[in-house]
Amino acid sequence: MFRQVLDWLEDRTGVESAIKHFLYEEIPASSGWHQVFGSIALFAFLLQVVTGILLALNYAPTPPEAYDSLRYIVTQVTAGRFMRALHHWGASLMIVIVVLHMIQTFLWGSYKKPREATWIAGVVLLLLTLAFGLSGYLLPWDNRAYWGTVVTTEISALAPGAGPLLVRLLGSNGTSIGAVTFTRFYVAHVQLLPPLTVLLIAIHVFLVRRYGVAPVPGDELQPKKKFYPQQVAKDTIAIFGWFAVLMGMALLARVPLGHLADPTDLSYIPRPEWYFLFLFQFLKGFEGPLEVVGAVIIPTLAIIALLLVPFIDRGKMKMVRQRTGAIGVVILAAIFWGGLTERAVATTPETREMDMSLVQPWQEISAGNMASIGYFRKAQCGSCHVLGKSGAAPDLTIAPSSRPMDWLEEHIKTNPKAPGVLTDAQVQMLVTFVTKRSDKAVDAWQNAPQAAVDGALVYQANDCASCHKLNGVGDDLGPPLNGIGERRERSWIEGHFADPAKYSPGSIMPAFTFKPAELKLITDYISAIPK
Amino acid sequence: MGVALGVPTALYLLVTRNSKPKGNFVEAASLTQLQVGKPQEVTFERTRIDGWRTFQEKVIAWVVRTDDQNVVAYAPQCTHLGCAYHWEAQQNQFVCPCHESRFSIDGKVLGGPASRPLDRYPVRVENTKLLIGSEIRKA
Numbered sequence: 001m002f003r004q005v006l007d008w009l010e011d012r013t014g015v016e017s018a019i020k021h022f023l024y025e026e027i028p029a030s031s032g033w034h035q036v037f038g039s040i041a042l043f044a045f046l047l048q049v050v051t052g053i054l055l056a057l058n059y060a061p062t063p064p065e066a067y068d069s070l071r072y073i074v075t076q077v078t079a080g081r082f083m084r085a086l087h088h089w090g091a092s093l094m095i096v097i098v099v100l101h102m103i104q105t106f107l108w109g110s111y112k113k114p115r116e117a118t119w120i121a122g123v124v125l126l127l128l129t130l131a132f133g134l135s136g137y138l139l140p141w142d143n144r145a146y147w148g149t150v151v152t153t154e155i156s157a158l159a160p161g162a163g164p165l166l167v168r169l170l171g172s173n174g175t176s177i178g179a180v181t182f183t184r185f186y187v188a189h190v191q192l193l194p195p196l197t198v199l200l201i202a203i204h205v206f207l208v209r210r211y212g213v214a215p216v217p218g219d220e221l222q223p224k225k226k227f228y229p230q231q232v233a234k235d236t237i238a239i240f241g242w243f244a245v246l247m248g249m250a251l252l253a254r255v256p257l258g259h260l261a262d263p264t265d266l267s268y269i270p271r272p273e274w275y276f277l278f279l280f281q282f283l284k285g286f287e288g289p290l291e292v293v294g295a296v297i298i299p300t301l302a303i304i305a306l307l308l309v310p311f312i313d314r315g316k317m318k319m320v321r322q323r324t325g326a327i328g329v330v331i332l333a334a335i336f337w338g339g340l341t342e343r344a345v346a347t348t349p350e351t352r353e354m355d356m357s358l359v360q361p362w363q364e365i366s367a368g369n370m371a372s373i374g375y376f377r378k379a380q381c382g383s384c385h386v387l388g389k390s391g392a393a394p395d396l397t398i399a400p401s402s403r404p405m406d407w408l409e410e411h412i413k414t415n416p417k418a419p420g421v422l423t424d425a426q427v428q429m430l431v432t433f434v435t436k437r438s439d440k441a442v443d444a445w446q447n448a449p450q451a452a453v454d455g456a457l458v459y460q461a462n463d464c465a466s467c468h469k470l471n472g473v474g475d476d477l478g479p480p481l482n483g484i485g486e487r488r489e490r491s492w493i494e495g496h497f498a499d500p501a502k503y504s505p506g507s508i509m510p511a512f513t514f515k516p517a518e519l520k521l522i523t524d525y526i527s528a529i530p531k
Numbered sequence: 532m533g534v535a536l537g538v539p540t541a542l543y544l545l546v547t548r549n550s551k552p553k554g555n556f557v558e559a560a561s562l563t564q565l566q567v568g569k570p571q572e573v574t575f576e577r578t579r580i581d582g583w584r585t586f587q588e589k590v591i592a593w594v595v596r597t598d599d600q601n602v603v604a605y606a607p608q609c610t611h612l613g614c615a616y617h618w619e620a621q622q623n624q625f626v627c628p629c630h631e632s633r634f635s636i637d638g639k640v641l642g643g644p645a646s647r648p649l650d651r652y653p654v655r656v657e658n659t660k661l662l663i664g665s666e667i668r669k670a
């Protein structure tokens with residue numbers, strides 16, 4: 001029956017003979033592990049398509065919702081963080097594999113006649129891969145994305161003659177970027193580049209098939225091999241290896257999400273993705289009127305040189321170990337890339353920016369609400385009102401309490417577990433909390449760590465809100481405290497409590513002398529509140 | 532056909548409505564808050580047209596009071612590649628953390644890859660009020 005179905009399919013479509021034709025392609029005897037990179041690159045692209053589509057199913061492609069939806073993906077959607085990590089690290093590893101594919105082709109001299117067009121299609125595919133990275137960089141719409149793309153559009157503005165047109169094409173007004181730039185990058189990333197890449201892959205594979213895998217000297221004396229099964233097995237094992245590395249990175253290496261893009265955040269220091277760091281560092285060497293040389297002319301000439309490689313090196317095929325010139329070029333390029341990348345990393349100041357994908361609801365509610373959670377725990381209310389479960393008394397997380405305020409006050413003051421442990425003011429705060437709490441406060445109620453709650457209690461006991469705003473609550477007499485842990489070192493915060501005028505000349509803040517444990521609690525707490 | 536489609540496509544992509552903010556002056560600070568010769572970050576609001584969105588946005592300028600009645604306001608982005616620079620009081624210069632361009636207090640390039648001085652916002656002083664216009668002018 002199965003054979004009959006296959007025969008019918010073969011008769012009507014020719015699919016079986018097409019697959020056999022593909023699998024039983026003859027390849028040179030020298031083919032082996034060094035030729036697995038193309039297959040991995042193809043698999044990497046397909047995986048990016050799949051993970052990209054999955055991310056797009058929960059992604060709102062317009063700012064600022066793009067940021068909110070990505071934060072939703074990584075914090076709320078099941079496996080969303082993993083899916084984003086797969087797409088992020090998949091992009092990096094795809095660039096690694098495409099470059100390795102190109103280095104292998106270069107070292108073996110496989111671009112030589114008649115395979116010049118195959119090489120050119122490959123170079124265009126490398127550029128498309130980098131364009132994916134550049135356009136995708138903006139899509140999280142956090143500070144990193146925003147400032148990185150400001151630099152990208154400014155570089156395009158330097159292009160001799162075409163600069164102003166390119167800036168307009170990218171939707172920039174020349175000084176800042178916004179919704180139009182975002183939309184154009186998004187369209188490039190998901191609508192223009194994928195079909196272009198598929199077309200180029202088709203041309204590239206067609207040309208590989210048309211001219212065959214490049215032989216090395218001596219292959220003509222050996223009997224040819226078939227693509228299936230030996231080379232297919234090698235390709236499959238290599239793809240599994242690459243995938244295992246990707247899985248490991250996706251599971252173990254965190255992909256941060258910064259703060260929402262903020263053009264007024266002058267403290268942010270932009271850096272490009274790791275594979276563009278060398279170019280970033282390279283630009284430092286071109287001062288004044290030479291900036292266009294470093295930013296546009298040399299990179300353009302390098303791309304043209306790469307495209308012309310088959311026409312520059314037109315000698316006969318040699319064994320790879322005899323291609324000393326090519327080996328030298330690769331070593332020099334690696335030293336150039338590695339050296340500049342190392343300098344860029346070494347000169348990048350350490351950032352204290354918080355990873356917003358890890359921020360918990362307790363870090364986003366007021367200190368008063370956190371203190372109320374502390375009062376709830378101190379009065380042992382949870383021994384009857386078990387949060388999130390039905391217990392001896394109603395579960396208060398289901399809905400705000402509808403009891404009258406005075407009833408609640410009396411109920412708390414006279415509760416049999418810990419009567420009278422709270423002051424009247426604390427009881428009133430707790431009553432307000434249980435009747436007017438937000439969804440984030442409910443989450444914090446159940447999950448906030450005790451140390452953070454204790455820190456908020458110190459903050460509340462010292463009435464910090466009478467001068468400082470924290471998560472939108474408090475007065476404006478002193479500076480807002482959100483993001484203090486990102487702006488200041490811990491020693492500065494601790495020292496400032498003891499002697500404000502020493503750290504902020506002219507400050508009218510009184511000195512606070514905390515016990516060491518209290519100082520740790522309040523410093524930990526305010527440092528954990530994001531900007 | 533190429534012309535019939537190509538010309539409107541080019542116009543569609545390249546000729547957008549004027550998205551630059553209008554040159555309205557807004558009150559940004561009081562002169563009494565500014566010390567002569569000490570650059571300060573000043574935040575003000577302007578109307579921004581961004582494609583289909585029109586909204587109020589916060590903008591930052593580096594403001595330097597040069598004497599009793601004169602003030603200059605620099606746009607906060609480096610003229611090299613648009614990163615946000617900052618004032619280094621100890622070195623007495625503006626420094627860009629991206630490619631290490633450096634500018635003097637009067638906006639001139641002291642070193643690094645930047646090829647032109649800091650861009651400026653137009654300013655007006657009325658009594659003791661500092662008014663800043665929102666359209667950036669290249670120096």
